[in-house]
Amino acid sequence: xxxxxxxxxxxxxxxxxxxxxxxxxxxxxxxxxxxxxxxxxxxxxxxxxxxxxxxxxxxxxxxxxxxxxxxxxxxxxxxxxxxxxxxxxxxxxxxxxxxxxxxxxxxxxxxxxxxxxxxxxxxxxxxxxxxxxxxxxxxxxxxxxxxxxxxxxxxxxxxxxxxxxxxxxxxxxxxxxxxxxxxxxxxxxxxxxxxxxxxxxxxxxxxxxxxxxxxxxxxxxxxxxxxxxxxxxxxxxxxxxxxxxxxxxxxxxxxxxxxxxxxxxxxxxxxxxxxxxxxxxxxxxxxxxxxxxxxxxxxxxxxxxxxxxxxxxxxxxxxxxxxxxxxxxxxxxxxxxxxxxxx
Amino acid sequence: xxxxxxxxxxxxxxxxxxxxxxxxxxxxxxxxxxxxxxxxxxxxxxxxxxxxxxxxxxxxxxxxxxxxxxxxxxxxxxxxxxxxxxxxxxxxxxxxxxxxxxxxxxxxxxxxxxxxxxxxxxxxxxxxxxxxxxxxxxxxxxxxxxxxxxxxxxxxxxxxxxxxxxxxxxxxxxxxxxxxxxxxxxxxxxxxxxxxxxxxxxxxxxxxxxxxxxxxxxxxxxxxxxxxxxxxxxxxxxxxxxxxxxxxxxxxxxxxxxxxxxxxxxxxxxxxxxxxxxxxxxxxxxxxxxxxxxxxxxxxxxxxxxxxxxxxxxxxxxxxxxxxxxxxxxxxxxxxxxxxxxxxxxxxxxxxxxxxxxxxxxxxxxxxxxxxxxxxxxxxxxxxxxxxxxxxxxxxxxxxxxxxxxxxxxxxxxxxxxxxx
Numbered sequence: 001x002x003x004x005x006x007x008x009x010x011x012x013x014x015x016x017x018x019x020x021x022x023x024x025x026x027x028x029x030x031x032x033x034x035x036x037x038x039x040x041x042x043x044x045x046x047x048x049x050x051x052x053x054x055x056x057x058x059x060x061x062x063x064x065x066x067x068x069x070x071x072x073x074x075x076x077x078x079x080x081x082x083x084x085x086x087x088x089x090x091x092x093x094x095x096x097x098x099x100x101x102x103x104x105x106x107x108x109x110x111x112x113x114x115x116x117x118x119x120x121x122x123x124x125x126x127x128x129x130x131x132x133x134x135x136x137x138x139x140x141x142x143x144x145x146x147x148x149x150x151x152x153x154x155x156x157x158x159x160x161x162x163x164x165x166x167x168x169x170x171x172x173x174x175x176x177x178x179x180x181x182x183x184x185x186x187x188x189x190x191x192x193x194x195x196x197x198x199x200x201x202x203x204x205x206x207x208x209x210x211x212x213x214x215x216x217x218x219x220x221x222x223x224x225x226x227x228x229x230x231x232x233x234x235x236x237x238x239x240x241x242x243x244x245x246x247x248x249x250x251x252x253x254x255x256x257x258x259x260x261x262x263x264x265x266x267x268x269x270x271x272x273x274x275x276x277x278x279x280x281x282x283x284x285x286x287x288x289x290x291x292x293x294x295x296x297x298x299x300x301x302x303x304x305x306x307x308x309x310x311x312x313x314x315x316x317x318x319x320x321x322x323x324x325x326x327x328x329x330x331x332x333x334x335x336x337x338x339x340x341x342x343x
Numbered sequence: 344x345x346x347x348x349x350x351x352x353x354x355x356x357x358x359x360x361x362x363x364x365x366x367x368x369x370x371x372x373x374x375x376x377x378x379x380x381x382x383x384x385x386x387x388x389x390x391x392x393x394x395x396x397x398x399x400x401x402x403x404x405x406x407x408x409x410x411x412x413x414x415x416x417x418x419x420x421x422x423x424x425x426x427x428x429x430x431x432x433x434x435x436x437x438x439x440x441x442x443x444x445x446x447x448x449x450x451x452x453x454x455x456x457x458x459x460x461x462x463x464x465x466x467x468x469x470x471x472x473x474x475x476x477x478x479x480x481x482x483x484x485x486x487x488x489x490x491x492x493x494x495x496x497x498x499x500x501x502x503x504x505x506x507x508x509x510x511x512x513x514x515x516x517x518x519x520x521x522x523x524x525x526x527x528x529x530x531x532x533x534x535x536x537x538x539x540x541x542x543x544x545x546x547x548x549x550x551x552x553x554x555x556x557x558x559x560x561x562x563x564x565x566x567x568x569x570x571x572x573x574x575x576x577x578x579x580x581x582x583x584x585x586x587x588x589x590x591x592x593x594x595x596x597x598x599x600x601x602x603x604x605x606x607x608x609x610x611x612x613x614x615x616x617x618x619x620x621x622x623x624x625x626x627x628x629x630x631x632x633x634x635x636x637x638x639x640x641x642x643x644x645x646x647x648x649x650x651x652x653x654x655x656x657x658x659x660x661x662x663x664x665x666x667x668x669x670x671x672x673x674x675x676x677x678x679x680x681x682x683x684x685x686x687x688x689x690x691x692x693x694x695x696x697x698x699x700x701x702x703x704x705x706x707x708x709x710x711x712x713x714x715x716x717x718x719x720x721x722x723x724x725x726x727x728x729x730x731x732x733x734x735x736x737x738x739x740x741x742x743x744x745x746x747x748x749x750x751x752x753x754x755x756x757x758x759x760x761x762x763x764x
Contacts, residue, residue, distance in 0.1 A: 062420055065421055065423070224352060235355065250426065
């Protein structure tokens with residue numbers, strides 16, 4: 001039988017270890033699936049969402065309360081977006097902790113970091129599209145960070161916000177970035193990223209002569225596993241969407257309101273916590289960018305993983321990179337927990 | 344291996360199917376939204392999804408015209424109670440003076456419209472019933488914190504350059520700044536009955552604040568009527584306030600000036616004659632058979648837009664307003680202008696069928712007593728605004744009344760005409 005379209009997207013056979021859950025955690029595949037869910041639910045939201053300050057929050061209330069199955073679509077979009085950050089993070093942890101970033105996968109590591117940053121930007125722009133009291137603090141504080149950049153801060157701020165303060169131009173810019181600009185970037189990077197996985201010989205394993213087993217699975221089995229993962233992920237998303245609705249708040253008014261929430265979206269809580277330390281430019285711009293740069297440079301700074309140790313967790317040759325990564329991870333998690341503590 | 348995967352797919356598919364069916368059932372059993380597009384706003388609102396059992400607030404505010412949001416605020420599209428109610432003005436009472444301008448104001452509504460006597464918000468919020476400036480001035484004078492009875496402080500700081508009384512501003516009465524301990528106590532214990540104040544505990548004092556203090560009847564119309572219900576569920580506005588509403592502040596007890604505490608009246612009166620006024624009060628028959636609002640006018644209650652030092656400066660209705668004196672008949676007006684204020688007032692709560700050519704009594708300041716009529720035999724008729732009861736009465740002129748033209752206050756009339764209890 002000739003392979004179907006979906007089978008044809010996969011190599012005829014792959015080494016059995018490349019498809020082992022406890023090695024891959026299925027994070028990369030799930031991330032791709034979540035991008036697909038976000039694309040479809042986002043497309044449906046486009047039919048009702050109105051990107052003007054007057055009507056944005058009202059149109060989201062319309063989606064949430066009045067459009068048939070609108071709340072389900074919005075909740076799915078919300079939860080898929082939250083999961084994407086988590087799953088992409090797990091994917092990054094897996095790659096670093098198994099030493100898979102070493103050549104020839106350095107370029108794909110960069111592409112992955114690009115996708116991760118794009119995901120965070122998509123999350124933040126999508127968050128702002130609510131244009132309600134729940135996002136006021138994050139919008140104002142987030143864009144004000146840009147102002148703190150010496151010399152070019154004001155210009156970048158105006159480019160980003162479209163004026164001297166958040167307004168209609170800001171919303172339409174964030175909307176444009178969310179549904180078009182960042183989408184194009186993600187589509188391009190994602191295609192390239194997946195292409196590179198194939199080019200680099202699939203998921204990292206030792207060269208054939210160093211492998212314990214040469215057993216392979218056919219693509220029919222691979223697709224079956226993917227389908228099973230997607231079905232289970234769908235059930236989880238649907239159940240969460242049913243029982244935990246996406247946040248919503250009254251429309252943003254021009255006057256500061258007691259209803260406003262003064263908290264960053266959860267994936268930026270660690271930055272919010274650092275801002276309490278002082279200089280917004282240092283703690284809100286320099287340090288987060290330095291963390292990002294440090295993560296990006298891991299494949300270039302740390303020694304390459306010994307080929308023999310590929311395809312397994314915590315290879316000895318990758319210890320410096322692992323310790324460095326865990327340090328960053330624990331710092332971010334600690335700051336996040338501190339930000340969540342009352343007072 | 345493939346067998347396990349196949350089974351997993353079957354199980355996961357079944358799980359997904361069950362979840363989808365559950366979601367479909369769940370979503371379809373939810374309450375169907377009830378839409379209303381009031382003609383004044385033209386914007387759809389869904390409040391009636393939950394609040395369809397609420398009675399229309401008044402014939403002047405039909406829900407099809409006004410809807411809910413124009414007065415109450417709130418999120419018109421939200422079907423989640425917390426979100427829908429989160430931006431409501433004044434919580435359950437949009438007529439509280441802190442939000443009244445947004446809720447009841449506007450050029451087409453109760454503020455700033457070109458017609459005479461229409462700026463009720465400006466009047467009420469500068470009236471003695473809200474500023475409490477009279478009581479504050481009196482107490483400060485009594486205890487030596489000011490040297491005359493002119494009002495200087497009120498429950499709110501107000502600047503009113505237009506005020507015609509010579510008082511163009513009031514400062515905020517801050518009891519902690521007062522020298523006299525009695526005035527400080529007064530500030531603590533005795534500021535519960537101006538229009539912006541929360542009433543003291545007790546079912547007989549239960550009322551809203553702002554416009555609704557008077558215009559939303561929270562008390563039964565008569566003492567032996569129905570008991571007071573849940574305040575939050577009362578959804579009514581009226582211009583026919585029963586005396587029981589006035590009595591949430593008035594006639595409910597006395598302030599002891601030595602201890603500066605409120606002493607509630609102790610009598611448990613079961614009938615109107617005894618309930619209307621406190622036991623010590625003297626009054627005539629018409630003072631308890633009529634309602635307060637049958638005689639006392641809108642400017643007396645809501646002010647005329649100027650700042651006053653005492654209720655005695657704005658209150659002016661007396662016995663002679665309707666009965667005249669030995670030498671003069673009461674003032675009357677024959678209605679020849681279809682735009683006469685009397686028609687507008689009669690239309691709001693139609694207990695009389697007022698027509699062009701009718702002659703009605705008017706007060707000394709020319710305010711129409713629109714529920715009165717001059718009859719052909721020279722006597723007068725009045726219909727109770729709340730009760731709809733008809734009363735007839737005569738002028739003093741031509742009778743043997745021993746009225747002294749120099750003493751026209753009620754207490755003078757009470758010497759002969761008071762009711763025995």
